[in-house]
Amino acid sequence: MAFGIAGYFMEENGFPVAPAILGMVLGAMLEEHFIRAMISADGRFLAFFERPIAGALGALTVAVVSIPLLRRFFRAAIGFPG
Secondary structure (H helix, E strand, O other), X not given: OHHHHHHHHHHHOOOOHHHHHHHHHHHHHHHHHHHHHHHHOOOOHHHHHOOHHHHHHHHHHHXXXXXXXXXXXXXXXXXXXX
C-alpha cells in the first residue's frame, strides 16, 4: 500500500514511475554484480575501461554527460540567455 501511495504522489507531481520501479527491481542485482567485479579487479575502477570498446563507450558516456553541462557553463559565462 505504501508503494502505491508513493507511486500516486510521484505521478501527481510529474515524476516518472517506471525508472523508480526499474531501480527497485534491478538495484540489488546491479550492486551485487558491481561488488563482484570490483573484487575480481582488485578494487581498480579503471579496470572496467582497459579494453578498447569499453574505453570508447566510457569516453562517449563522459562526453554525452559533460557537453551539455559545458555548453550551459559557457553560455552563462558569456552572458547569453538560455
